[in-house]
Amino acid sequence: MSTPHNNANKGDFAKTVLMPGDPLRAKFIAETFLTEPKLVNNVRGVQGYTGTYKGVPVSVMASGMGMPSIGIYAYELYTQYDVENIIRVGSAGAMRADLELGSVVAGQGACTNSNFADQYELGGTYAPICDFGLLTAAVESAKELGVKMPVGNLYSSDTFYDAAGRNMRFSKMGVMAVEMEAAALYCTAAYTGKRALAICSISDNLVNGTELSADERQTNFTNMMKIALEVAVKMENK
Numbered sequence: 753m754s755t756p757h758n759n760a761n762k763g764d765f766a767k768t769v770l771m772p773g774d775p776l777r778a779k780f781i782a783e784t785f786l787t788e789p790k791l792v793n794n795v796r797g798v799q800g801y802t803g804t805y806k807g808v809p810v811s812v813m814a815s816g817m818g819m820p821s822i823g824i825y826a827y828e829l830y831t832q833y834d835v836e837n838i839i840r841v842g843s844a845g846a847m848r849a850d851l852e853l854g855s856v857v858a859g860q861g862a863c864t865n866s867n868f869a870d871q872y873e874l875g876g877t878y879a880p881i882c883d884f885g886l887l888t889a890a891v892e893s894a895k896e897l898g899v900k901m902p903v904g905n906l907y908s909s910d911t912f913y914d915a916a917g918r919n920m921r922f923s924k925m926g927v928m929a930v931e932m933e934a935a936a937l938y939c940t941a942a943y944t945g946k947r948a949l950a951i952c953s954i955s956d957n958l959v960n961g962t963e964l965s966a967d968e969r970q971t972n973f974t975n976m977m978k979i980a981l982e983v984a985v986k987m988e989n990k
């Protein structure tokens with residue numbers, strides 16, 4: 753079997769998929785943390801790998817950037833490949849001065865400027881939220897690893913370069929950080945009856961203008977990756 757965007761066979765993906773935006777981050781996670789990672793998809797260079805972590809099957813596949821892109825990959829994984837849990841392991845721009853570069857945040861909710869949820873014809877405004885079980889497992893894992901992980905709202909924006917400067921208004925509403933996929937992932941999980949969580953590492957700080965280099969973004973996010981992998985282990989029998 754295959755989809756227009758995935759040439760893996762049914763059964764090639766594990767129950768839990770870690771999903772970074774960047775295909776090179778997917779490769780890094782597979783090669784650094786998984787035992788015997790096998791490349792199961794490479795359509796458009798969107799690399800998907802399955803291996804084991806602490807004996808538990810785990811997959812990692814990139815989403816690409818933006819909500820249309822993660823909407824495709826997540827929908828296909830949930831509906832065609834029997835994936836139950838998708839954990840986005842992303843980068844995000846801090847909207848609070850006190851969030852340090854490389855620190856980790858968990859998105860309990862995801863505000864958005866996207867019309868992604870219009871497709872469901874709800875006749876109101878949908879509030880995209882993560883799965884509580886995944887979030888609980890992530891909070892426990894972060895504690896076990898000794899990693900501080902604030903939990904709260906993310907802002908999923910359709911624009912990286914925001915011409916009118918409106919994005920920062922969300923920081924006044926307590927939003928921790930901006931990224932570009934969590935809201936669509938949470939909507940897709942809700943629609944398909946599956947589970948999702950976005951954990952993000954802070955790559956830049958929009959308040960004080962500091963940022964990590966592209967190389968640092970690729971490799972400096974190991975705390976986030978370890979938390980997500982521990983969640984996969986905790987969720988194996990749930």
Ligand SMILES: O=P(O)(O)O[C@H]1O[C@H](CO)[C@@H](O)[C@H]1O
Pocket residue numbers: 772773774816817818841842843844912930931932933
């Ligand atoms: O680093 P990733 O996971 O791609 O996440 C962030 O980085 C990209 C923008 O540079 C967007 O995809 C945004 O959500």
Ligand SMILES: O=c1cc[nH]c(=O)[nH]1
Pocket residue numbers: 843844845846912930931932955956958
């Ligand atoms: O979407 C994103 C991701 C990282 N940093 C940002 O400023 N925006």
